[in-house]
Amino acid sequence: MVTPITKFAKYLSTVLIGMSLVGCDWWSTPPKSDNNTQPKVVTWSDLPGWERDAYEQAWPALLNNCQAMQKRKVTAWLTICQQAQTLNPDRASAKAFFEQHFQPQQIMSSEGKTTGFMTGYYEPLLMASYIADERFKYPIYKTPANLLTIDLGELYPELKDKRVRGRLEGSRVVPYYDRAAIEGDTKPLAGNEILWADNRDDVFFLHIQGSGRAQLPDGSIIGVGYDNQNGRSYLPIGKVLIERKLVEREHMNMFTLRAWLDSHPDQAQEILNQNPSYVFFKLRENVTQGPIGALNVPLVAERSIAVDPKTIPLGTLLWVDSHYPDSKTPLQKLVFAQDTGGAIRGELRADFFYGTGEQAEQWAGRMKQNTQFYQLTPLPIK
Template identity: 45%
Template sequence: MLKSQSRTPRKALAARSLGALAATLLTLLLTACGTKSEAPKGDCPVCPTCPVCEPGATARPGEPAQPATPAFKPLQPARWSDLPAWSDDDLRAALPAFLQSCRAFAKRPQWPLWRTACEQAQALPSPSSAALRSFFESHFQPWLLTNPDGSSDGLVTGYYEPLLRGSRTRGTPYLEAVLGPPPDLLHIDLGAVQPELKNLRLRGRLQGNKVVPYYTRAEITRGDQSKGGRVLLWVDDPVELFFLQIQGSGRVRLPDGSMTRLAFADQNGHPYQSIGKLLVERGEMSLDQASMQGIKQWARANPTRLSELLNANPRYVFFSEQAIKGGDGEGPNGALAVPLTAERSIAVDPRHVPLGAPVFLSTTRPSTSTPLRRLMLAQDTGSAIRGVVRADFFWGFGEQAATEAGRMKQEGKMWVLLPPGAAPE
């Protein structure tokens, strides 16, 4: 109780001082994001959605960011015949995932646009794949996703729900802490201070009366419990914990055989840095070896260098604990706040693809040229999922899902299916 009360004045100070700190926050943002003539893709060190960091954006400290690029049209009208093997996909496997999206739409402002399609889909009595194909063709229009340069090919990666071994108490071999969100992690909406910064959010912490970036991975993992959140569980493998943070959710088997689920709750606001890319740049492995399996193999062979490698990625993810519902078959909740469906849910960049929308994906199976063409649902996001033609394929839970996800780095095309009124003018 006393520890909780001792933090209250700090949060109150953050709330009361928002206006006074706006200039400091903006300077911090521009210092972190705008000092390069071409800002990096992905996250800023302290903000997950930052217009200054869009490709091509320029800014100097104290000056507003210039528009990144002229407006382009990421959606181009298409015909159903443009979708390769559209008539071959068994759409019955996609229907449960679509109905999950409808659950989310019913709670959101865009529900009127989706209501007719969702209600009619729910009323279909044990439809055949052919009936579902007719349903989608009657209620949706396909739109080809295109990149700013006019191309329509993009990157398709994979992710899965890993299984870790853990305990509720610390003791060999369970020595790696899984942390919940820290109470001193601040989320500040700069749009409340300056309207032109709408949708711009910062993560940080108070240091005196200034907001500074939150602690890095290295600072959090040094063992100082004042840096980071409450310990939820202890697990036995730092590498598996690192990949749990990359995947965003996972399951933990406890010593008594029971299982619990860990779901993404927050992150420290620092940019994600690929340790696979770093190992390739150092000459530690070739590009084709830089898979999840290859990185794990390197970690086992280099235990004394592991901490230094992991800390090269300053981002740190915090979790919440959730009960596993619906048996082993139900996936974790994605960004849409509905359970993900194995091999039918994808993560997308919501700046270009509406969350919940059906997306027809044409790609190939991991490390092969075998076609993988099916109707997916855009039900998740990820800090590394940036760009118009970009998808992360959810493979599900288990060793096979881990194998497929770890090897997947394919080229693909995407068509988003939108009902009348939801399509761009």
């Protein structure tokens, strides 16, 4: 018997909706990529700035990474992780450890390009309450019970790891509510609120960042982490403003985008609705560590990045050669691919996690830098 879910999966198998954390791409549609180019083997001296990193500061991210790689029984990492967990290295010994266990390779696109693009993201702080009132009236929703997640690989093996989302409408499975419907007058998700924020745009940018922190009326702070998504494709509203000639491309960043929304309250919701993607959250009380990324380990400020897992496997160790935004200061350091993003597509594309706080917000909001990426591949076990 052909079930409604089977019909829905067949209908959407060519669409392949399904995303995780949304990334910080304010102005462009993410490029598609099918990388058939093998990384180029290089030496450590070929890595720009390699001699200058504080390698030991990457150790917490390495140990987090090992939690996931050991659970996944990734053979190439087992010896590395066993040794890493016994060490508390200084700068010199950490550098020697990475050079002993990894082989650097420069990542190239399918067209042979070596320069890509890196944006940034961070953990924003919102003012919120468990109870709605005149101030706290903008909902942050948990994953609703009627959100269906359909694994297409169970129906069609050639679509392994492809998932779509939808909901039942009578006996039919239909796409899940988009942003306009969720935030419209009918409020179809009423009752699924986990928090109420005091600013609509703060909630929208929480969706963009994928996680954040909420300060409650008593001054305590809790974490708000990504849990699920409505299955709708992500569309950067900065791109909409540029196409409508409302903001010039060269001036587009998180702050100009927010300023436009603040100064155009009558048009803001219509612009927000152009991005149909909607994120659902869960609470976490432990805010002493970073948010949980797609690798299911805590992210570490300036040592974790989001990548496209179709081109760079989660858990990969990389060296990035870039610059801090609005600065000539090099951003050259060891980072771990521990997260994903809806706007992050292609082998030469990443989102750099800056952590939390005002400086992190400033850097993440302006980060759109040309970057070269080097994959550090575990050496064979001897």
